[in-house]
Amino acid sequence: MKVSYAWLKKLVPELKNVKQVVEIFENHLFEVESFDKKIMDLKILPNRFSDAACHVGLAKEIAAITGLKLNLPKVKTFPKEKVKRQFEVLVKVPELCRRMTARYIEGIKIKPSPKWLADAILEMGLQPINNLVDLTNYVTFEMGQPLHAFDFEKLVGGKIIVRGANEGEEIELLDHKKYVLKKGMVVLADALAPLDVAGIKGGRRAEINNETKNILLVSGNFLGSNIYKTSRLLGLQTDASLRFSHDLATVLAMEGLDRVTDLIVEVCGGKVGMMADVNFTKIKPKTIQFSCARFRKLTGIEMKDAEILKSLKRLGFGVKGEMIEVPLNRADVSIFPDLVEEVMRFYGYKNLEGRAPLFTLSHANYEDQINLEDKIREILPRLGLSEVYNHTLISGTGLKNEVSLLNPPSGEAAVLRSSLAFGLLSNLKFNIRNLDAVAIFEVGHVFELKDGEVIEKNKLGLAALAKHESVTFMKGVVEDLMDGLGIFEFEFKASDKNKLEILVDGEALGFLESERASQGKCVVVELDLDELLKLVEEERSFVPINRFPSVIRDVSFEMVKRVSYEELVALIRKNASAILADIHVLDLYNNSMTLRLIFESSERTLTQAEVDLEMEKISKAIVDKFGVVLR
Amino acid sequence: MDFLKLKEGVLEELEKTNSLADLESLKIKYFGRKNGVLTKLFEELPKLSLEEKRKIGGGLNQLRGEVQKLIDQRFELLQAEALDREAHFDLTLPGKKVERGHLHVLSQVNKKIREIFLGLNFSTVLGPEVETEYYNFDALNIPANHPARDMWDTLWLATDPKKLLRTQTSPVQIRFMKEHEPPFAIISPGRVFRFEATDATHEVNFHQFEGLMIGPEVNLANFKFVIQQFFDKFFNKKVKMRIRPSFFPFTEPSVEIDIQLPGTEKWLEVMGAGMVHPHVLEEVGYNPNKVQGFAFGGGLERFAMIKYGIPDIRLFYNGDLRFIKQF
Numbered sequence: 001m002k003v004s005y006a007w008l009k010k011l012v013p014e015l016k017n018v019k020q021v022v023e024i025f026e027n028h029l030f031e032v033e034s035f036d037k038k039i040m041d042l043k044i045l046p047n048r049f050s051d052a053a054c055h056v057g058l059a060k061e062i063a064a065i066t067g068l069k070l071n072l073p074k075v076k077t078f079p080k081e082k083v084k085r086q087f088e089v090l091v092k093v094p095e096l097c098r099r100m101t102a103r104y105i106e107g108i109k110i111k112p113s114p115k116w117l118a119d120a121i122l123e124m125g126l127q128p129i130n131n132l133v134d135l136t137n138y139v140t141f142e143m144g145q146p147l148h149a150f151d152f153e154k155l156v157g158g159k160i161i162v163r164g165a166n167e168g169e170e171i172e173l174l175d176h177k178k179y180v181l182k183k184g185m186v187v188l189a190d191a192l193a194p195l196d197v198a199g200i201k202g203g204r205r206a207e208i209n210n211e212t213k214n215i216l217l218v219s220g221n222f223l224g225s226n227i228y229k230t231s232r233l234l235g236l237q238t239d240a241s242l243r244f245s246h247d248l249a250t251v252l253a254m255e256g257l258d259r260v261t262d263l264i265v266e267v268c269g270g271k272v273g274m275m276a277d278v279n280f281t282k283i284k285p286k287t288i289q290f291s292c293a294r295f296r297k298l299t300g301i302e303m304k305d306a307e308i309l310k311s312l313k314r315l316g317f318g319v320k321g322e323m324i325e326v327p328l329n330r331a332d333v334s335i336f337p338d339l340v341e342e343v344m345r346f347y348g349y350k351n352l353e354g355r356a357p358l359f360t361l362s363h364a365n366y367e368d369q370i371n372l373e374d375k376i377r378e379i380l381p382r383l384g385l386s387e388v389y390n391h392t393l394i395s396g397t398g399l400k401n402e403v404s405l406l407n408p409p410s411g412e413a414a415v416l417r418s419s420l421a422f423g424l425l426s427n428l429k430f431n432i433r434n435l436d437a438v439a440i441f442e443v444g445h446v447f448e449l450k451d452g453e454v455i456e457k458n459k460l461g462l463a464a465l466a467k468h469e470s471v472t473f474m475k476g477v478v479e480d481l482m483d484g485l486g487i488f489e490f491e492f493k494a495s496d497k498n499k500l501e502i503l504v505d506g507e508a509l510g511f512l513e514s515e516r517a518s519q520g521k522c523v524v525v526e527l528d529l530d531e532l533l534k535l536v537e538e539e540r541s542f543v544p545i546n547r548f549p550s551v552i553r554d555v556s557f558e559m560v561k562r563v564s565y566e567e568l569v570a571l572i573r574k575n576a577s578a579i580l581a582d583i584h585v586l587d588l589y590n591n592s593m594t595l596r597l598i599f600e601s602s603e604r605t606l607t608q609a610e611v612d613l614e615m616e617k618i619s620k621a622i623v624d625k626f627g628v629v630l631r
Numbered sequence: 632m633d634f635l636k637l638k639e640g641v642l643e644e645l646e647k648t649n650s651l652a653d654l655e656s657l658k659i660k661y662f663g664r665k666n667g668v669l670t671k672l673f674e675e676l677p678k679l680s681l682e683e684k685r686k687i688g689g690g691l692n693q694l695r696g697e698v699q700k701l702i703d704q705r706f707e708l709l710q711a712e713a714l715d716r717e718a719h720f721d722l723t724l725p726g727k728k729v730e731r732g733h734l735h736v737l738s739q740v741n742k743k744i745r746e747i748f749l750g751l752n753f754s755t756v757l758g759p760e761v762e763t764e765y766y767n768f769d770a771l772n773i774p775a776n777h778p779a780r781d782m783w784d785t786l787w788l789a790t791d792p793k794k795l796l797r798t799q800t801s802p803v804q805i806r807f808m809k810e811h812e813p814p815f816a817i818i819s820p821g822r823v824f825r826f827e828a829t830d831a832t833h834e835v836n837f838h839q840f841e842g843l844m845i846g847p848e849v850n851l852a853n854f855k856f857v858i859q860q861f862f863d864k865f866f867n868k869k870v871k872m873r874i875r876p877s878f879f880p881f882t883e884p885s886v887e888i889d890i891q892l893p894g895t896e897k898w899l900e901v902m903g904a905g906m907v908h909p910h911v912l913e914e915v916g917y918n919p920n921k922v923q924g925f926a927f928g929g930g931l932e933r934f935a936m937i938k939y940g941i942p943d944i945r946l947f948y949n950g951d952l953r954f955i956k957q958f
Contacts, residue, residue, distance in 0.1 A: 031877075224778075225775075225776035297848065297923070298851065298906060300851055337908065338883060350874075354852060354856030355850075362815070366755045367757050377742075384731060387734045387735040387738055389950075391835070403789075405796075409828070445759075454761050456759050
């Protein structure tokens with residue numbers, strides 16, 4: 001909100017410069033988003049619209065905090081004249097319109113605004129229109145109460161009715177646009193039709209123009225949530241709707257009306273007539289039982305009772321012992337902590353000293369899921385994988401089980417991802433432009449719609465792309481990962497042509513899928529971390545180290561027909577005795593394969609002869625069954 | 632049997648042998664037990680007639696000696712070169728690049744923050760990204776149809792009018808409080824979402840970490856202590872802190888925290904905080920007269936950007952390894 005330094009200086013004459021005011025605001029009131037020599041842009045906090053979203057309110061705060069003299073405008077100096085005209089104000093929606101005040105003024109002259117008024121309007125970022133309209137805006141910026149003036153001659157029936165709109169009622173507003181109203185919206189209407197959308201914007205029908213002589217001023221108060229809803233539904237946000245949405249105090253309505261009346265008589269001339277004040281329940285100021293001891297307990301500041309209560313008094317609260325009376329326009333103060341905040345604001349947080357908490361010790365830890373993720377993050381980078389973060393929201397793919405947004409920020413962010421694969425694949429394709437090989441992983445949440453419910457899962461995604469193949473690399477990564485996590489009973493099971501299921505204890509926990517890309521072969525793995533968490537074991541058992549040496553033999557051969565590694569190994573194991581401990585793929589190029597066979601016994605040193613025998617049996621078996629050509 | 636031609640052949644091949652390994656292969660080619668050229672020739676000898684044996688045998692022996700000598704000479708030469716290279720190894724050569732994977736900078740920052748708070752007795756808890764309106768707003772004293780909700784531009788699910796993508800991680804704290812009794816201190820980090828136009832400082836999804844400490848006497852001065860500890864340890868320097876009054880529906884008093892790093896002039900807004908509002912405490916079943924405490928929250932990306940001088944928030948999410956491998 002724009003605030004004029006010159007205006008504030010009129011109200012607090014002892015102010016020195018803008019910087020001084022900015023500092024007061026920042027330390028005791030609101031953030032100043034920007035400022036120059038004349039204007040400050042304040043971020044009015046949502047709870048201070050009733051009292052501090054206007055120059056008088058801000059001036060009062062400055063005076064309270066600094067102790068400088070306040071020079072408030074005097075109100076209700078207009079003379080009482082004999083004006084016969086009568087009118088009526090009816091409020092049909094008392095819960096939505098909590099007060100409606102109105103005043104008739106006769107014989108005004110619409111003219112361009114005097115310089116002081118035009119300047120003030122310009123400082124607020126508006127264009128001066130005429131003396132009357134500018135005064136209503138001026139008083140809003142001065143006192144925080146939105147005001148409106150109707151051309152009385154254009155009203156039908158001498159009545160203003162505050163009522164709910166009828167569904168489909170139309171109105172043309174001052175912006176020359178037509179709006180269709182809905183049930184539940186509040187309007188000010190005359191006998192004919194709505195005159196304005198209450199609390200938001202005035203209508204054209206009773207618009208002020210240069211010929212206007214007699215006016216009806218209105219100054220009301222409306223339920224904030226209703227104004228907020230209406231303004232959203234109509235797509236119409238105005239200074240008035242912004243203020244009313246924050247639930248203003250009802251006292252302001254009359255204060256605003258009187259002040260603007262004063263100024264109108266001074267600037268536009270005219271005689272003051274009848275005033276109506278409808279549906280106003282005079283409220284007693286709230287009292288809150290304060291406690292200085294409790295203040296010290298909540299803040300941890302050793303402040304004396306006298307100083308605490310003095311700050312509340314300076315801020316305009318009534319102080320009777322520890323009973324605090326809240327000024328009517330402080331709609332934001334209703335409970336004890338609100339007063340604590342007031343004292344703190346006055347005191348200034350600069351003086352708050354840190355104090356170590358006196359606290360009951362307990363064993364602080366991370367949730368199990370975090371420990372699992374930390375472990376994964378420990379293992380994967382040393383296998384060469386780097387971590388990526390991808391967007392949760394992606395373009396829709398039209399799948400039935402997709403979770404979509406009601407209000408997507410864009411077409412590319414319309415649906416919640418159901419798999420990490422989408423992001424990972426595009427990461428691979430992006431990075432392969434700069435690298436020979438890419439290996440990445442991501443930990444993240446994915447979402448699916450199942451029977452109308454959103455199922456949210458935590459998943460681990462792995463992906464690799466290299467010019468040759470990445471499947472064996474990725475399988476090795478998964479094996480090392482499982483081992484590192486203490487999952488020893490897992491297996492890969494062929495599922496589709498290019499897909500392997502990853503099973504732990506027979507349960508499918510994820511998959512490995514390979515696909516061709518223009519830059520090579522991609523492989524993606526996705527694992528369900530929620531399920532994995534249930535299976536992770538911490539315990540390992542020691543495996544005795546063999547004291548007898550192992551014998552290593554390699555067998556190289558050319559494959560003549562397509563044989564899977566699985567089949568080869570199954571046959572080899574079938575034809576070997578128990579001394580065959582392990583088989584590795586040493587080399588694979590086109591159809592040439594070299595397998596490394598490791599023989600050992602835990603009871604004796606093996607002889608070359610017996611290993612030779614094994615190799616003969618194995619070689620014969622694979623030649624006979626698969627027709628491989630030994631090299 | 633053209634011994635001369637054979638010898639010339641060996642010489643030619645020796646010229647091309649530039650490593651000890653190649654020389655070994657050459658040696659095996661000629662002297663190998665099974666298939667060596669010379670070995671095979673000697674094997675043929677017994678099959679020849681006595682006359683032929685006399686004619687060829689001597690020449691073959693001589694050839695063998697000469698070839699062996701040539702090979703030995705070459706060996707000497709190559710070995711001397713190798714030793715010379717070793718003795719004069721160029722220490723100014725650069726180190727071999729070790730290919731290791733890198734954790735994402737946000738994971739590193741997340742871990743650092745968790746660790747710092749663990750050292751202050753704060754446990755870390757997690758919660759779902761898809762939340763209900765109740766946990767994300769109502770329980771936090773943020774009613775519907777109130778401008779206070781505008782502080783968080785929300786993404787709503789099409790499938791359920793009461794479900795949304797959480798705008799902050801405070802719902803995790805509500806869930807925790809409903810299941811636990813004070814005293815406790817927790818951190819709830821996680822991904823959050825806002826209806827935003829993406830630019831250098833705004834993303835639709837980003838990460839927050841929020842803290843909560845509740846006990847019989849946890850007060851505002853305690854908050855200042857805890858948060859000063861955090862800043863100093865996170866930035867590894869003595870950080871200046873400025874506290875300003877603010878407003879959040881779930882805390883009262885509410886404050887905002889700015890920090891100033893040593894050697895700089897700018898104040899950076901990094902956190903919101905305050906004493907937990909009694910309505911929130913009541914909503915989770917606590918008695919505000921018996922327990923009190925503070926809550927605070929900050930953005931993970933913001934802290935990472937300040938600490939590492941990262942200029943654009945979009946860098947965290949574009950999967951570019953040239954960024955990720957920097958950390």
